[in-house]
Amino acid sequence: MAQTKKPFEGRGWTRRGVLGAGLAAIPAGAALTLIVRPAEATPETMKDAIKKVVGDAEIRKGRVKLDLPPLSENGNSVACAVTVESPMSAADHVKAIHLFNEKNPQPNVISVHLGPRAGKARIDTRIRLSDTQTVTAIAQMSDGSFWSASANVIVTLGACLEDNPT
Amino acid sequence: MTAQALIHVPKKAKRGEVIEIRTMISHVMETGFRRSQSGEPIPRNIIANFACTYNGVEIFRAELFPAMTANPFLIFRTVAVESGTLAFKWTGDNGFAAEQSVKIEVG
Amino acid sequence: MRAARGPVLAAAFLFAAGAAPAAEVPLPERRSGYDFMGPQTRGMQDDDMANPGMLSVLDGAAAWERKTGAAGKACADCHRDARQSMKGVAARYPRFDEATGRPIDLEGRIARCRTERQQAPPLARESRELVALAVYVAHQSRGLPVEDMVEKDARLRPFLEAGRSQFERRQGQLDLSCAQCHNDNWGKSLAGNPVPQGHPTGYPIYRLEWQSVGSLQRRLRNCLIGMRAESYEFGAPEYVDLTLYLMWRARGMKIETPGVRP
Numbered sequence: 001m002a003q004t005k006k007p008f009e010g011r012g013w014t015r016r017g018v019l020g021a022g023l024a025a026i027p028a029g030a031a032l033t034l035i036v037r038p039a040e041a042t043p044e045t046m047k048d049a050i051k052k053v054v055g056d057a058e059i060r061k062g063r064v065k066l067d068l069p070p071l072s073e074n075g076n077s078v079a080c081a082v083t084v085e086s087p088m089s090a091a092d093h094v095k096a097i098h099l100f101n102e103k104n105p106q107p108n109v110i111s112v113h114l115g116p117r118a119g120k121a122r123i124d125t126r127i128r129l130s131d132t133q134t135v136t137a138i139a140q141m142s143d144g145s146f147w148s149a150s151a152n153v154i155v156t157l158g159a160c161l162e163d164n165p166t
Numbered sequence: 167m168t169a170q171a172l173i174h175v176p177k178k179a180k181r182g183e184v185i186e187i188r189t190m191i192s193h194v195m196e197t198g199f200r201r202s203q204s205g206e207p208i209p210r211n212i213i214a215n216f217a218c219t220y221n222g223v224e225i226f227r228a229e230l231f232p233a234m235t236a237n238p239f240l241i242f243r244t245v246a247v248e249s250g251t252l253a254f255k256w257t258g259d260n261g262f263a264a265e266q267s268v269k270i271e272v273g
Numbered sequence: 274m275r276a277a278r279g280p281v282l283a284a285a286f287l288f289a290a291g292a293a294p295a296a297e298v299p300l301p302e303r304r305s306g307y308d309f310m311g312p313q314t315r316g317m318q319d320d321d322m323a324n325p326g327m328l329s330v331l332d333g334a335a336a337w338e339r340k341t342g343a344a345g346k347a348c349a350d351c352h353r354d355a356r357q358s359m360k361g362v363a364a365r366y367p368r369f370d371e372a373t374g375r376p377i378d379l380e381g382r383i384a385r386c387r388t389e390r391q392q393a394p395p396l397a398r399e400s401r402e403l404v405a406l407a408v409y410v411a412h413q414s415r416g417l418p419v420e421d422m423v424e425k426d427a428r429l430r431p432f433l434e435a436g437r438s439q440f441e442r443r444q445g446q447l448d449l450s451c452a453q454c455h456n457d458n459w460g461k462s463l464a465g466n467p468v469p470q471g472h473p474t475g476y477p478i479y480r481l482e483w484q485s486v487g488s489l490q491r492r493l494r495n496c497l498i499g500m501r502a503e504s505y506e507f508g509a510p511e512y513v514d515l516t517l518y519l520m521w522r523a524r525g526m527k528i529e530t531p532g533v534r535p
Contacts, residue, residue: 076235076236077235101233104232104233105197105199105232106199106231106232106233108229108231108233109231109233109234110228110229110230110231110233110234111228111229112226112227112228112229112242113226113227113228114225114226114227114242115225117220117223117225117244117245117247118184118225118226118242118243118244118245119184119243119244119245120184120243122242122243123240123241123242124239124240124241125234125238125239125240125241126234126235126238126239127233127234127235128197128232128233128234128235129233
């Protein structure tokens, strides 16, 4: 299995890992950003966050395309694109696109609001993923319907990391 | 120092053409979920909102969360309807506010 | 899982231990760290609109024009247009510095103009402004080949040798040398990451791991920490000697600043 790491946490694991291995500590002067362990978002909290957006409406699979690399070199920056099939006319368009994650401390990533003037319902962005996990995109249409797509990303662990120097 | 932003919009476009708008702004996007060495929680410091207007009319808006990368990067689209100004505004924690605008010629 | 990481990493680091002394990478086989990255990260470096390092270039350009210090001067007041005056400068550093009788790196040179010419308070290593100025200055050399400074100035030779011996010396709790990874085992995988040859051509870089730009010294410090070896104060002569050796080792390779690395 690929090593995973958590960009929401600091670099404290290096030192702890070393000590855990019975080796000497890192020289003094190395400032560490330690870790807060907030409750992780879970598939449950993600469901709640989604419910806040869609209410009791049904979410259908389809019309949404979520592009994420299957493997990311660093969870601090994962390229992500969402495209929604829509004529983007006054009568039939995408009103909003919401992105959610399962395992970061908080389930929301970004919500964008657009309309027929967008011409094309697509956004490209970069997101943080604390770990290997599933990301879900939900599109809200002008007729009130919701559509979704999900994708899984494996986040690999960098080799020579650091404690924070400042 | 002020926040630097990089914005790319085509200088010229045909009326009715869908153009791509690319934005990136310098910001740490501190998540609020980390602690310093001394154990103090590092307070959240993010850009929470972004909006783009085209000749004064809002055409795109976003709410950002800590799961957005440092130096938020966002590409979206709009239909070129008339010559004028695209204005961009980012706001966030600790009174953060940045604005920038670019001209577009539509023929 | 987290508790297991240290030992897992330590074990992974040991792959090179016991290998014969390293031979330098033959000149035609040298490859930038860029070549070892995935398409996503390479794409970020290739596109100035997508490279977050370019935000730091903008920052540096603003600082270049800003008057400061008792002299009330901006860099631009003396050096004019950086696109001309700073072109090729980063490819010639570290240089021999008469004042101290030893090499000085680009950040050190900029920091000196700050205190001596602008008569302003010193800029700390890794401070946003010093890194931005260094990115801005080095960016003016993008695409230019790294010069062989030692060939041009024999006074640098002993410092080159000091840098080389640091690179080849086994050190730290894991008893590894830089050369074991970057000469002998480049291209191999370390805990799922490719080991690059360790060239300094993209610096200062935007590192995804840091979520910011940072200098070569910060990167070197990361490797020393990975080796469980002693790291130095930023600006220490050990780092400058190592930089001189790395730049000499990369002579002829092209400057990429601002590079993007995972």
